[in-house]
Amino acid sequence: MGQEPETSSKPPLQPSARRRLSKVWAAFLHSFTGQAIAAVALAHALLLPLLTGGWISAFAYGLAALGLSSAAVAVVGRRMARSVAELRAALARFGASRNSAKPFADTKSTGLDGLHHGLDKMYRRVARREKRLKAAYKAAELENAASRDLAKQLTRSQRIARIGSWEWERASNGVACSGEVFRILGVNPAQFSLRPTALRRLVHEDDRRAFGRWLVQLARGNVSEGLDVRILGQDGELRHVHVLGEALLSATGSVSGLVGTIQDATERTRAIQQIHRLAYFDVVTELPNRSRFHEKLAETLETAKLDGTSFAIMFLDLDQFKRINDTLGHAVGDDLLRVVAQRLTRGLRPDDIAGLTHAKAMEPHVCRHGGDEFIVLLNGVTTEEDAARAATRLLAILAQPMVLGTHEVFISASIGIVLYPRDGEDLDTLLKNADVAMYHAKAQGRSRFFFYKESMRAASAQQLSIEHDLRKALEGEQFELYYQPQIEILTGKIVGVEALIRWNHPTLGMLGPTHFIGAAEEAGLIMGIWEWVLVAALIQHNAWLAQGLPKITIAVNLSSVQFSDPALAERVEEIARVVGVPLDYLEFEVTESMLLVDSDAALKTLTALRAMGVKIAIDDFGTGYSSLSYLRRLPLDKLKLDQSFIRDAGNEGDVAITRAIIAMAHSLKLAVVAEGVETQAQVDLLLSLGCTTVQGFLLGRPLPAAATANLLRASATNAESPVAHRSDTSWTNILQAKPVAMVEAKRSDDSSIVASPR
Structure with a gap:
């Protein structure tokens, strides 16, 4: 088998190795040694062909090669000497520079030795210079870093100080x-042109004129104080800034420019505004407070004196606000004050007060004077008629129900009104007289207004005297209970009595409750007086039972102060336990307005009282905010029909309302008692409408306990005798007002609604 011959191949050189060889070769060719070798090699290359061709002998070849090599070396040496000379000259020129202390060239040494010494000196000099440059560079770097740190600190300081x-x-x-x-300024640097006109457009239009004048003063070289202006940035936020500046002067003394600072004063301005609000405006209602309003009143008074004009002041106090505040909590009380402030402010627009003379000229101002008191200034009101229209509108607006969270609240107000200059020529007098008129309105039944009259001051002084004497009345046993009977017309039987307090005043004589109950509530004495009434009434009930008199229900009025007490049921139970009387014969009379303050709390209180046996009657029904819903929900026993519905027995409207109330009470299985019965015609009307139990002066005035005992004894005796033999002529007249057949029919039909004890 044949085998292919092995071939040896070397790996090709890498590009990087090839580049290194090229660099070495180039360096060799440019060096003196390389050039000398190249010259000798060239001489031999020229002579060698002659030698090999036999043209010259070996001796001649050697001699010729030596000569050509020497000539080539001489040429290369000359070139090298010229290069060395040029380099020494360059060193001499460099060493002769103005920054050199000594020349680099060595004049004593020649050739390469001198060049070596010169280069050595140059190296040392360059090394020293490099060292100095490095030191300078490092110092510059440190200075530059310090400058950058200073710039950062300045930027940080400006940011912190907002300057x-x-x-x-x-x-x-x-x-x-x-x-x-x-x-x-609230602008984007990339989108904002730094021109004076662009900056001026950022200034609020109301401040631009003042800002322009300030810049002109600086441009004229005048010293100008700082200026506060408002800025509306591109982000739409309104800012307050404080600018300072001064002129830049050229060498000739002319103004070449302006320089200054701008400080963000937004938070400072807002803090000042907040301090101003706290100092001059009420925190709860945001109305002007007493201090700010007195300043306004002083300005109005000064203007009125100069111009000879008039104005009115209304002093307004909320009725029963303390009861609402204590019952529902201070948060609800604050909400109520805010709603009242809004209604007072919005309700006094001149166009809304119908018939107001010179309505456009009226300028109303409202302030919260403190607590539940408000003052209304009617600038431009000159007559009682105009002031009365404004007061009437305010009372109507305040009487509308207020929904505060989960509570529906009803509120009213008492208003005292004064006119300048008729009722006083200085602020103190006007405000005092308005306060007197307001208290007079409150004493007359609340939810009304009165103009100040001089006679009120004496009444006010008497009121203060009564408050002072009330504090001694309990200790001095000056109170006494009178009892007014509630009579079943068809039988003449007394089915209950209402306990009414009287004050046997040492100097003023016998006073009814209307003369001092209001003062007792204002003085905080009503709770003690009411407890005395309850205890006295229960003790008297036991005394009558001990005398063999029949058991009857005793009604005691509850004031709003007692009804708002969460512990009312417990207090009543404790009093009954101490006196030793069952609560089945006790009846509490409450008004509709008391029930509507907090219907949930009212339901809880009444349910607790009913569980103990106490009966509940609605007093003066029909005069408040009558509502079928609370009549259905609350545990009630009796409705007391207000006397205003039967005062005019011939009024068809009143008769229709009375008929509806009686029918509604019967359908709800509630007893009905008509109050204030004073005429035979009223008795006839009530009988025809189905109401057989009455209370009033016609059948029985309030009497002391002893006289009431006699009346109860007579009632018990008469109830057992035939009707024709009764000795009380008033009762005989009542019974004779209707035929006997009708009386007997009424007796059988209405026996279920008589307020008998249960």
């Missing part, structure tokens, strides 16, 4: 500024 620097050059009309300026 930017700017400079305007007159020649180029250009503006140079720090980066903080862009942030303060």
